[in-house]
Amino acid sequence: xxxxxxxxxxxxxxxxxxxxxxxxxxxxxxxxxxxxxxxxxxxxxxxxxxxxxxxxxxxxxxxxxxxxxxxxxxxxxxxxxxxxxxxxxxxxxxxxxxxxxxxxxxxxxxxxxxxxxxxxxxxxxxxxxxxxxxxxxxxxxxxxxxxxxxxxxxxxxxxxxxxxxxxxxxxxxxxxxxxxxxxxxxxxxxxxxxxxxxxxxxxxxxxxxxxxxxxxxxxxxxxxxxxxxxxxxxxxxxxxxxxxxxxxxxxxxxxxxxxxxxxxxxxxxxxxxxxxxxxxxxxxxxxxxxxxxxxxxxxxxxxxxxxxxxxxxxxxxxxxxxxxxxxxxxxxxxxxxx
Amino acid sequence: xxxxxxxxxxxxxxxxxxxxxxxxxxxxxxxxxxxxxxxxxxxxxxxxxxxxxxxxxxxxxxxxxxxxxxxxxxxxxxxxxxxxxxxxxxxxxxxxxxxxxxxxxxxxxxxxxxxxxxxxxxxxxxxxxxxxxxxxxxxxxxxxxxxxxxxxxxxxxxxxxxxxxxxxxxxxxxxxxxxxxxxxxxxxxxxxxxxxxxxxxxxxxxxxxxxxxxxxxxxxxxxxxxxxxxxxxxxxxxxxxxxxxxxxxxxxxxxxxxxxxxxxxxxxxxxxxxxxxxxxxxxxxxxxxxxxxxxxxxxxxxxxxxxxxxxxxxxxxxxxxxxxxxxxxxxxxxxxxxxxxxxxxxxxxxxxxxxxxxxxxxxxxxxxxxxxxxxxxxxxxxxxxxxxxxxxxxxxxxxxxxxxxxxxxxxxxxxxxxxxxxxxxxxxxxxxxxxxxxxxxxxxxxxxxxxxxxxxxxx
Numbered sequence: 001x002x003x004x005x006x007x008x009x010x011x012x013x014x015x016x017x018x019x020x021x022x023x024x025x026x027x028x029x030x031x032x033x034x035x036x037x038x039x040x041x042x043x044x045x046x047x048x049x050x051x052x053x054x055x056x057x058x059x060x061x062x063x064x065x066x067x068x069x070x071x072x073x074x075x076x077x078x079x080x081x082x083x084x085x086x087x088x089x090x091x092x093x094x095x096x097x098x099x100x101x102x103x104x105x106x107x108x109x110x111x112x113x114x115x116x117x118x119x120x121x122x123x124x125x126x127x128x129x130x131x132x133x134x135x136x137x138x139x140x141x142x143x144x145x146x147x148x149x150x151x152x153x154x155x156x157x158x159x160x161x162x163x164x165x166x167x168x169x170x171x172x173x174x175x176x177x178x179x180x181x182x183x184x185x186x187x188x189x190x191x192x193x194x195x196x197x198x199x200x201x202x203x204x205x206x207x208x209x210x211x212x213x214x215x216x217x218x219x220x221x222x223x224x225x226x227x228x229x230x231x232x233x234x235x236x237x238x239x240x241x242x243x244x245x246x247x248x249x250x251x252x253x254x255x256x257x258x259x260x261x262x263x264x265x266x267x268x269x270x271x272x273x274x275x276x277x278x279x280x281x282x283x284x285x286x287x288x289x290x291x292x293x294x295x296x297x298x299x300x301x302x303x304x305x306x307x308x309x310x311x312x313x314x315x316x317x318x319x320x321x322x323x324x325x326x327x328x329x330x331x332x333x334x335x336x337x338x
Numbered sequence: 339x340x341x342x343x344x345x346x347x348x349x350x351x352x353x354x355x356x357x358x359x360x361x362x363x364x365x366x367x368x369x370x371x372x373x374x375x376x377x378x379x380x381x382x383x384x385x386x387x388x389x390x391x392x393x394x395x396x397x398x399x400x401x402x403x404x405x406x407x408x409x410x411x412x413x414x415x416x417x418x419x420x421x422x423x424x425x426x427x428x429x430x431x432x433x434x435x436x437x438x439x440x441x442x443x444x445x446x447x448x449x450x451x452x453x454x455x456x457x458x459x460x461x462x463x464x465x466x467x468x469x470x471x472x473x474x475x476x477x478x479x480x481x482x483x484x485x486x487x488x489x490x491x492x493x494x495x496x497x498x499x500x501x502x503x504x505x506x507x508x509x510x511x512x513x514x515x516x517x518x519x520x521x522x523x524x525x526x527x528x529x530x531x532x533x534x535x536x537x538x539x540x541x542x543x544x545x546x547x548x549x550x551x552x553x554x555x556x557x558x559x560x561x562x563x564x565x566x567x568x569x570x571x572x573x574x575x576x577x578x579x580x581x582x583x584x585x586x587x588x589x590x591x592x593x594x595x596x597x598x599x600x601x602x603x604x605x606x607x608x609x610x611x612x613x614x615x616x617x618x619x620x621x622x623x624x625x626x627x628x629x630x631x632x633x634x635x636x637x638x639x640x641x642x643x644x645x646x647x648x649x650x651x652x653x654x655x656x657x658x659x660x661x662x663x664x665x666x667x668x669x670x671x672x673x674x675x676x677x678x679x680x681x682x683x684x685x686x687x688x689x690x691x692x693x694x695x696x697x698x699x700x701x702x703x704x705x706x707x708x709x710x711x712x713x714x715x716x717x718x719x720x721x722x723x724x725x726x727x728x729x730x731x732x733x734x735x736x737x738x739x740x741x742x743x744x745x746x747x748x749x750x751x752x753x754x755x756x757x758x759x760x761x762x763x764x765x766x767x768x769x770x771x772x773x774x775x776x777x778x779x780x781x782x783x784x785x786x787x788x789x790x791x792x793x794x795x796x797x
Contacts, residue, residue, distance in 0.1 A: 007778070009741050010727035011749075011771050013691040014719060018683070021438025042574045042594075046602040049367045059360045066360050071368070074597025076578050084573025086607055086713055128359040172682060174513035177520035177699065178759040181686040187766040189774035211773035213349075213766035216356075221340035221364035228341075233603075233715065242543035243641045243709075248490045248669075251400065251456065251708065256633035261546060274343040275773055279350040279766045279791075286361050289764075293716040300720070301727030305741070314732065318542040318724060 001199035005206075006310025010301040011189040014294030015182030016284070018087035023167040025089075026080035027097035029058060029105040031159035033152050035130070035145035037062060037105070039071045042079030043094045048292055049222040050090045056218055057095045057285050061102035062109070063126025064144055080162075088290030091218065092183060095285030096165035104161025112151045112159060113142050184281035186289040187213040190231070190298035193270075194306040198329055201322030203307055205235050205270040208299060213277040215289035220276065223291065227274050230295020235270070236263050237296065238303045239320055340364055349769045369598075380598055381556055381568040382629065389556070390419060392618050392628035393471035395461040395478035396638065397453035400487035400707040401502060404451055404460070404480060411477030412463050417470030419622050421478070422462040424448040426617060428586035434609055434675055437579055442505055445673035445710070447584055447613055452485075454502060454672035455707050457638040464618040464626065487707040491646060491667040494704050502672070503705050510670070510678045510703035518685040520699035522757040525652075528661025528696030532652030536733050539648045540725035544641035544669070547714055551600025553639060554629025555611050557619040564591050565616050570599045572606040580609040585616055592616070604713035608640055608675055640712030643677060644669040645684075647725040652696070657739050657747045661696040662689040666722070668703050671710035676717070678703050683718030686758050690726040691767045692748040697757035742771055743786055751791050765791040 017023050028040040039058050045051045051071045059066040073079055082094060106126075113132040114121035117140060125135045133141030151157045172179035191209040196202075208231050217223045240262045243254050255261035280287020304315045313328030342364050347354060372378035395412075409421045424430045424446060431443040449460045461478045465471035486500040493499055494508040495516075502508060512518050529535060555569035571577040574594045582589040599606060611628040618626035630639055645668055652661035666684055670677035685701035714720075734741035749767040756762055768791045775782050 008731065009745075009774070010723070010730075011691065011745050011767055011774075012723045012727065013750075013765075013767060014716075015683070015687070018679070021435075021440070044572050044574060044597050044599060044602075045369065046572060046599045047369065047373075049369075052365055052368045055368070056360045056363070056365060060358060063359075066365060074574050074595065076574050076592075076594040079574070081575050082573075084571075084576050084607060085602065086572055086604055087717070172512075172518070172686075172758075174515055175519065175521065176759065177518065177522075177685055177757070179682075179686060180760055181683065181758065184764050185691075185762075187691070187770045189767075189770040191774055191778045191780075209774060209777040211770040211777060212343075213770050215764075216354075216361070217343075217345060218361055219363065219365055220342045220345065222367060224341055224343040225367075227343065230715075237545055237720070241545045241548070243546045243636055244544050244644075247543035247644055251489060254637045256636055258548075258632070261548065261636055263548060273777060275777060276343050276345045277349045277766060277769055277773060278345060278347075278354050279764055279769075280353055280356075281764050286356065286358070293719070297716050297720050297723040298727070300724045301731070304724070304728050305731040308731065308735070314728070316538065316540045316728065318721070 003195045003197055004310045005195050006306040008192045008302045008305025008309055010298040010305065012294060012298045013185040013187050014088060015185055016092050016290035017089040017167055017183045019167055019170050019181050022169040023083055023089065023093065025082040025093035025097045025165055027094065027101040027163040028080055029101040029161045031148045033148055035068060035148040037064065037069050039069060039098055040079050041073040041082060041094060042076055043082040043090060044074050044085045046085050048226060049219065050085065050094065053091050053218050053222065054094055054098045057098045058102045061099050062106050063128055065130055088292045091288055092284055092290045093165045095288060097163040099285055101161040101163030105159055108157060108159045109147055112155055112157055113147045115155060116142055116147065116150050183283050184289050186215065186291050186294060188294060188298045190302040192299060192302035192306040194303060194310055196307055196310040196325065198311055201325035203239055203320055203325060205303055208270050208272045210272065210274040211277065212274065212291060213279055214291045215281045215284045216278050216287035217276050218286060218288050223276065226291055227295050228272050231272060231299045232269060234296040234299030235303065237318060238300045240264060241319055346773060378598060380551060380600060381570055382554065384556055384568060386558060386625040388624045390464050390466065390618060390622055390624050390626045391468045391471040392615055392626055393463050393475040394459045395475040397449065397456055397458040397460060399453055399482050399484055400456050401485040402453055402482035403485060404449060404453065405483055406481040407461060408479040409461060411479060412474035415470055415474040415477060417466040418474040419464045419466065422464065422614065422617055424450045427584065429584050432584060434580055435679065440678060444505065455709055457709055462614050464622055489706055489708065491669050491704040491706060494706050502707060508705045510674060517700045517702040518682045520685050520688060520697055520757050523696030525661045525663050525696045525698035529652040532660050533655045534653050536651045536653055536736050537649065538729045538732050540728055541646045542644050542721045544644045544711060546636050546641050547603040547605030549601030549603065549605055552630040552632060552635045553606050553611055555615050556625060556627045557615040558625045559619050559623060564593060565619055566593045566595060567612055567616065569594060569596045569612055570606055571596050572599065572602045577609050577612050581612045581616055584613040603715045604717060605639060607713045638709060640675055640710050642714035643711035645721040647722065649725060649729045651733060653733055657737055657744045659692060659694050659748050662694045663698040664688050666701040669708060669711060670703050670705055671708040672705060673710040675710050675712035677711060680713065680718040684722050687719050687722050689757055691750050693750045693754040742775055742780060742782065746771055746786050746789055751794050767791065
C-alpha cells in the first residue's frame with residue numbers, strides 16, 4: 001500500500017459567446033460636466049471583473065485615464081439591453097459595445113476640443129493623461145474637463161456615444177448540423193500531477209500547469225483569477241461534487257447543505273503554474289476571447305488521466321470518488337489474479 | 339499585489355502587436371475593496387418595513403397527478419397573508435427562451451394537474467415572517483395519484499417507456515429529429531478504413547452551482563404603481579422580460595436592479611424567484627422576498643445536467659483519427675429550461691479541437707422525472723471535454739503513443755473545416771500544447787516542435 005504518483009494531460013478549446021436567436025449587448029457613454037465619462041450598461045458583473053474590464057476598454061478607446069471612467073450598470077430603467085452574463089460572452093460582447101460607444105463619444109470630444117483650440121479635429125490626439133492635444137505638440141492642448149465644460153455650457157453638444165455588438169442568429173441545418181455557433185475559440189492545455197492512495201482511494205491533486213491562449217489578456221490579473229479559480233472548480237467537479245450521489249439509480253440521499261455537499265478546502269488546492277499566449281481574435285475587443293467558463297474544463301480530464309497514469313484505473317464516471325478508485329483497483333487485481 | 343500570469347510573447351509575435359495604455363494592465367477589480375471591507379450591498383442587505391416572505395409547497399412525488407390541493411391549513415397559520423396557486427398566475431408558463439422563439443411552452447410556474455419531479459412548486463405561501471411562510475407551506479395538503487416515473491435517460495428513450503411529457507416524446511424534437519445531429523463525411527467508411535476501432539463510454543452526475551449567495555430577490559411596490567425588483571440575476575433583461583410575460587403586465591411596469599452577485603456560474607439565469615415574488619407583492623401590496631434555502635438551492639434549483647457520452651473512434655496505427663461517432667445524452671430533467679440550447683452547443687463542440695474527416699454526432703436532450711437541469715459554467719461542453727480528453731488519453735495508451743503527440747497530430751489548424759461546417763480560424767491548440775510541454779519539461783521531437791496552427795507543413 002502506497003501513495004502512487006501520476007501525470008495527466010488534457011487540451012481543449014472553448015467557444016466565445018452563444019448563438020441561438022442572436023446574441024447582442026449594448027452600451028452608452030456620456031461625459032459629465034467636468035469630464036467624467038459614464039459607461040451605462042445593464043450587464044451584470046458576477047465578481048469576475050466585468051466592470052473593471054469594460055472601464056479599461058472605455059479608457060483605452062477614449063484615450064483618457066481610467067480614473068475618469070464610471071461604470072453604471074444592471075438597472076433596466078437606465079441601462080440599454082444586454083443578453084446577460086453567461087456563455088463566456090461578457091468581456092467579448094460588452095467590451096465590443098463599449099468600444100463602439102466610446103469611439104462615437106471620442107469623435108465628439110475631439111470635435112469640441114478642435115473648436116476650442118481652433119484647429120482641425122483630425123489633427124488632434126489624446127495623451128492618456130487627460131489632455132487632448134495637437135499631434136506632437138506639448139503646448140497646444142486642452143484638458144478633458146475643459147472640453148466637457150465647453151460642450152455643456154458654450155457649444156451645446158452632448159459628448160456621447162452609442163454602441164452595440166450583435167452576433168447574428170444562425171439556425172442549425174437539421175440534417176447536417178451546419179451552423180455558426182460562436183465568435184471565436186480560446187484554447188488551453190492543462191497538466192495535472194496527482195498522488196493516489198491505493199489503500200484509501202483518495203486522489204490528491206498536487207500541481208496543475210496551465211497554458212491558455214486567450215486572444216488578449218485585457219487584464220492579466222483578472223485573467224489569472226479566472227484560470228486559477230476555474231481550475232479549483234474543475235478539481236472540485238472531478239473529485240467531490242454531485243447533488244445525486246447515487247445517480248441514476250436512486251434519487252435519494254441528495255445533499256442539502258455544505259456538510260453533505262463536499263467541496264475542496266484550502267488544503268486541497270494544488271500549486272498552479274500558468275502561462276498565457278495571445279492570438280488576438282479579429283472580432284474581439286482588442287482581440288480578447290472569452291475564458292470565463294473554460295477554465296473549469298481541462299483540469300477534469302487531466303486529473304482522470306493522471307489517475308490512470310498513477311494506478312492504471314480509467315475513471316469514466318464523474319466524480320472520481322475514493323469508492324470508484326478502489327473498485328477500479330479491485331478490478332485490476334482481479335484481472336491479474338485471473 | 340495580485341498574482342499575474344506571464345504572457346509568452348514568443349508565440350504569435352506578429353499578430354500580437356499593439357500599443358496600449360490601459361489594456362493589458364493588472365488594474366485592481368473594482369468590487370474587491372467593497373467585498374473585503376464588508377461594504378458591498380447585496381440584495382438581501384435591504385431591510386424594508388412590512389416585508390413579506392414567500393415559501394413554496396413542493397411536490398413529494400417524482401411523477402403524479404394532483405387530485406386535490408387543500409390550502410386551508412396554511413391559511414390558519416398566524417402570519418400567513420395568502421396563498422398563491424396556478425390559478426393566480428396570469429400566464430402560467432415559464433419557458434425562458436420563448437423570447438427568441440424557442441418552444442414549446444412546457445413548464446408551469448406553479449403545477450396545475452400534475453407534477454413531473456420531486457420538488458416541483460405547487461403552492462406559494464406569503465407571510466409576515468419567514469417562519470410563518472415555511473410553516474404555512476408545510477401545512478398545504480396535496481393528494482396525488484402516482485404515475486410511473488422515468489429516472490434514466492436511456493430508459494426514457496426505450497420502446498415502451500412511459501411518456502412523461504404532454505408534447506408526446508421524452509426528448510426535445512429538433513426540427514423533426516430525435517436529437518441534434520452532426521453529419522460530416524462518412525463515418526462508416528472511416529471505420530472501415532481504420533486500422534483499429536477504439537471505444538469509450540463516459541458519464542457524470544448532476545452538479546450544483548454552489549454559489550455563496552443563494553438565488554433570490556426582493557420586490558418593492560413603488561408609489562407610481564411599478565414594481566422594483568432587486569435581484570441577483572445574471573441577466574437583467576432576461577429576468578424583466580420573462581417576468582412581464584408571466585405576469586401579463588407591460589414591461590415598463592417593472593424595473594430590475596441588480597449587478598451584485600455572490601456567485602453565479604449559470605445558476606442565476608433561470609427566472610424562477612422573480613415572477614412569484616412580484617405576484618406576492620402585487621397581491622399584498624407589500625414588499626416581498628423570495629430566496630432559496632440552501633436545501634432548495636441544492637436539490638430544487640437547476641443543476642448541471644448529468645450526461646452520458648459514448649465515443650467510437652476509427653484510428654490509424656500512426657495516430658490519425660479518421661472517424662469519430664458520438665452519442666450524447668443530456669439529462670434535462672422534467673422541463674426544457676435552457677437544455678435544448680445546451681444540447682446543440684454540446685453537438686457543435688464535437689468532435690473536440692481535432693480535425694477528423696468523418697464525424698457523426700447524435701446529441702439527445704432527454705426528459706426524466708428529475709429536477710430540471712439548466713445552464714452551468716461550460717454549458718454543454720464541460721462534460722463533453724471530460725469524455726473527449728479522457729478518450730484521447732485512452733487512444734494514446736492503446737497505441738502506446740505519447741498523449742501530447744497524439745493530440746498534436748490531430749489538432750485542428752487554421753483553414754480546416756470543422757464538423758459543423760465552419761472554417762476554423764484563430765486556432766492555437768498546437769501552441770498551448772507546446773507551451774504546456776515546456777512548463778513540465780515534456781520532450782517533443784523537432785517535427786512536433788515545428789508544428790503550427792497557421793500552417794500544415796507535416797505530411
